[in-house]
Amino acid sequence: MIGKCSSCFMIVNGVPNTKTCREPVADGLVVERQRGWVSPPAEQVDLGNVENYEVETDVLVVGGGPSGLSAALKVAEYGYNVLVVDEHFRLGGQLLKQTHKFFGNVELFGGMRGFQIAEEYIKKIGSNEKIKTLTQSVVYGVFRGGVVGVSGKNAHYVVKPKAVIGSTGATERxxxxxxxxxxxxxxxxxxxxxxxxxxxxxxxxxxxxxxxxxxxxxxxxxxxxxxxxxxxxxxxxxxxxxxxxxxxxxxxxxxxxxxxxxxxxxxxxxxxxxxxxxxxxxxxxxxxxxxxxxxxxxxxxxGLEPDNRFFAQCGAAMKWSPDLGGLVPLRTLDLETSVKNLYVAGDASGIEEATTAIIEGQIAALSIVSKLSDGSRASKAEEEMEKLIRFLWDEYRASPVLARARRGKQLVTVSREEMEKIRSVNPPPVSFG
Ligand SMILES: Cc1cc2nc3c(=O)[nH]c(=O)nc-3n(C[C@H](O)[C@H](O)[C@H](O)COP(=O)(O)OP(=O)(O)OC[C@H]3O[C@@H](n4cnc5c(N)ncnc54)[C@H](O)[C@@H]3O)c2cc1C
The missing domain is CATH 3.50.50.60 (FAD/NAD(P)-binding domain)
Known part of the structure; x- marks a missing residue:
């Protein structure tokens, strides 16, 4: 029921293997049970109806939960284009189902309920012309040359980004x-x-x-x-x-x-x-x-496990972390993985919580922005990023309730020099940019 497994597969309007937890109800929908191996749709999909698009963007964000949305807004704030792709028909990730109030200060949404935070993000993103969104669309693969395949409703996109933020969230155990x-x-x-x-x-x-x-x-x-x-x-x-x-x-x-x-x-x-x-x-x-x-x-x-499939497919160096819920990509302090210009943020980087997901999204975005920019824009982004990194590690994660996640994240964070060594020993099959 969170779009991560095959437990709710049914035949919907003749199409097998449809995740019914992600399929909006509509008049006249025909929903049938499926068992075992399925037959292809009786009526063949007319490939002529599937639109193909080639998209160039500065930043591709995979997953529109709190980390992905906060990242997208930060990238746009610095004047760069960003495409957010999410499998669900609404943006917001797990925030959509959270009715309790968040703790912490007002800048970090303290006192607001999760779904209200999602609503605020959706409003800001909808009115920002730098941000394009694709919902009911799956990032299904990455190809040679740093090209990403996205399968949407009756559309297929080939995306060529300069950088990617993987904010794919978590699966349930x-x-x-x-x-x-x-x-x-x-x-x-x-x-x-x-x-x-x-x-x-x-x-x-x-x-x-x-x-x-x-x-x-x-x-x-x-x-x-x-x-x-x-x-x-x-x-x-x-x-x-x-x-x-x-x-x-x-x-x-x-x-x-x-x-x-x-x-x-x-x-x-x-x-x-x-x-x-x-x-x-x-x-x-x-x-x-x-x-x-x-x-x-x-x-x-x-418990939850980081959704690491996209990073594994990209060939990012990974490490098993019991403190973080499973296998996660190694990363630098600014959240770049061993795949050049592929960043990780939020639960995908290790299970923590929504506020740290938001901060991580912003850190990843600022690192990318500082690389894409020069002059005062680059130094402003770098300064803002350093401040956020210090806040995250020295203040926010100092809370005893985040001690386990903090320990886990320390063990999977390496210096830029170490990351270069990892890249040279075990070069990933793709890079972006
Ligand atoms: C089931 C669950 C319940 C939770 N309940 C609570 C709670 O009650 N209170 C609380 O404080 N915290 C809760 N959390 C934790 C908190 O919600 C998360 O820490 C936070 O949402 C993480 O944000 P995120 O952006 O990393 O991921 P998410 O919010 O999970 O967002 C990830 C998004 O990525 C999309 N996605 C993933 N892969 C792809 C792909 N290949 N293509 C396109 N889209 C993709 C998903 O559809 C999803 O919308 C819960 C987490 C989970 C998983």
Whole structure:
């Protein structure tokens, strides 16, 4: 339900493998179930109807979440052209489904709700003639010569950018347990999409697995939507999310079962019960401690993984980081990867949160702008970038709640000299610019 997997593939108007979580409802839409291998559309797509475009732009932004949108605005502020591509039919990324208020100072949207931040970005971007956007469009590949392929609705684009910012976000993790494919088991982000973006209550009573910020926030949002939350299950001995969020759901009497995991779900065609079990200090289930809850919804909020597919395809040097949720591109302080003029920002650079995603987008944009410019424009961009880097590392990430991400990001950040060495030992197949 966040456009990242194949779980919702259906045949829509005869076209198989359509991600239904990203397909707007329209009058007369014919939606059919698909099983296993599919046949090509009965009516062949007339290739004559597909428009082909060649596009040149200063900067291509892959992904229109907070990091991509903040980057685009910064690039445009310095007078350069930018193209933002997003798979969804609306810009905003995960912000669209966030109904809680952000912390922090007003310049960083403190006090605003996530979807309001998205609305503000969309308004600013819509009225900026330097920024072009393509929604319902997928950046599907990169080719020799630094050319990027974009597949849109009945259109195909070949984009030649001088620099690229990859702000592709994250995917949700899944969990092994008995009957985990029963309808009613979904990712927490999926529930946020159904509930907060599309305005549909995802179930009547829920069990939430995972007490990180996403798990805790979704529990509160479920309550607001009238869903009974029976419990939050957490395998670790302590709550992972911020204290203030956890305190809120405890006040509503939702138990947080620490050192517990989900063992199984049961039901006839859809979830009607979930079974949890206590674990010992080595995370092994303790027999005899099983408890069952009558629920029709089981939400998995067990962590996010950086969406690194675009960087892997470009041949960027990567590093595994447990602190950042998985495999991420190595980068310099100004967020350039080992692929020349390919930058990374936001969750794709390692799971953190929306405010750091916004700051990273701006840092990447300023680095590109300073390279494209000369004279006072270049030095102004460089100065602004240095200031933001200092703020991010010395002030914002000094917060203890970001300690893990900070450690992870330190370990994947290298100096420009080291990056040059990495490039010469293992030259990437493409570069931009
Ligand atoms: C499921 C989920 C729930 C979250 N819930 C909360 C929450 O409740 N509270 C909170 O504070 N934080 C939450 N976060 C964290 C916060 O939203 C993120 O840190 C922030 O949105 C990251 O911004 P981003 O721009 O890096 O990525 P995103 O906001 O994920 O945006 C990435 C965008 O890139 C697009 N995209 C990806 N690949 C391609 C491609 N190849 N072609 C075209 N488009 C592409 C996607 O469609 C998406 O719109 C959540 C994150 C996720 C993933």
């Amino acid at each position: 899944y969990l092994d347990f008995i009957n985990n494919d029963l309808p009613g088991v979904i990712g927490a982000g999926g529930a946020q999409t159904i509930m907060n973006e599309y305005g549909v209550r995802p179930g009547d009573s829920a069990l939430v697995v995972g007490s990180g910020n996403v798990g805790i926030i979704i529990s509160y949002q479920l309550l607001q939507a009238g869903v009974r939350v029976k419990a939050v299950v957490e395998i670790l001995p302590e709550v992972g999310g911020w204290f203030v969020h956890a305190a809120k759901i405890r006040r509503y009497g939702i138990p947080i079962l620490l050192q517990h995991t989900l063992k199984a779900v049961y039901g006839n065609g859809k979830v009607s019960e979930a079974e949890v079990v206590a674990v010992d200090n080595n995370f092994n289930p303790v027999p005899g401690t099983e408890k069952r809850f009558e629920v029709d919804l089981v939400l998995l909020a067990i």
